[in-house]
Amino acid sequence: MAELDGVWDVKRTGGALPPMLGVRKQISGASGETKLGPLPGASFDVVGLSLRYRAPFAGFVDVLERDEEGYRGRATFCGREFGDFELERIKTGGEMASEQLKEQLVKHIDEAYAMEQNVLRMLDGMIGTTEDSEIKNELREHKLETERHAERMQQRLEAHSATPSMVREAGGIAGALLKSVLDLTRGEKAGRNARDGYATEHLEIASYQLLERIAQRAGDEETAEAARENRRDEEAMAK
Missing domain, CATH: 2.40.128 (Lipocalin)
Structure with missing residues (x-):
């Protein structure tokens, strides 16, 4: 053309x-x-x-x-x-549809980044309230992995000349703070933290499956590959 x-x-x-x-x-x-x-x-x-x-x-x-x-x-x-x-x-109908798809892709990358930031804060709370040393070590490994996932998503945002949404960041902080308060008041912390970790892993897997499909439709193979890498890590952690 x-x-x-x-x-x-x-x-x-x-x-x-x-x-x-x-x-x-x-x-x-x-x-x-x-x-x-x-x-x-x-x-x-x-x-x-x-x-x-x-x-x-x-x-x-x-x-x-x-x-x-x-x-x-x-x-x-x-x-x-x-x-x-x-x-x-x-703009033709196809061009407008392509732009809308790219906007949707950036939105989902942003949401994935915010999700990882929220998970990082939740992991900090879980590490602080877990007394079981084995679970605590697993949570620390998960935190290192989550930091890598967040970095990948931030790089993909930058590739699209976008920055993380402050609104979603604020929502993540509020959610993590609420969980920290609940952690201090409820019993059976180790079991509940294990349950929370399991649920979080599967939420992340589903989110990255969706992001990968949208990236493929938008022709952004680099974002699709980043989503695949993060999803594989989450699937390994969920086993």
């Missing part, structure tokens, strides 16, 4: 151009046309970032420059500029 391929809305920004309401440029490869509604279009050839119109509009050339949202353009005739405009890409 060429850089300019697609359908573009044209917006007048200055000069002697007429109102551009309803004007669009349709570009495919090395050619395209400027159209107004159902009327016949003016055909042009794409040469780099120049749109060179064909007869009967020979001599007209649109010169484009990249912009944050699309392109800025200068309308020229025989080398003389007579107007300015902007191009904004019209």
Whole structure:
């Protein structure tokens, strides 16, 4: 797919151009046309970032420059500029669906990261209230593993130019604090901690299975692999 391929809305920004309401440029490869509604279009050839119109509009050339949202353009005739405009890409249904899928993927990575942060805080509480030395050592190993899982998810967030959600972080802190208070008031701590650990492992396994599927649908194999690695670790711990 060429850089300019697609359908573009044209917006007048200055000069002697007429109102551009309803004007669009349709570009495919090395050619395209400027159209107004159902009327016949003016055909042009794409040469780099120049749109060179064909007869009967020979001599007209649109010169484009990249912009944050699309392109800025200068309308020229025989080398003389007579107007300015902007191009904004019209997203197709497939493109919008792809963007929504990527947004969903980032959301699930963020939730996985928040989940691991919450588990870390819960593990701290469980380690502090468990007297059984064997279970305490297992919990400490689980904490080291969880730190690696959180780091993988943070790296995947950074790969998508995203940062952890402070709202989810706050929710994780509140949940961990509540569990710490409950741990101090309830009996049979070792047995209850073992039960909590078992339930947490299976929640994490299910979360990473879902993240892996979403990443595969979004074409993000690196995130899918990170989810697989975390899931395998959780499955091994759950045995």
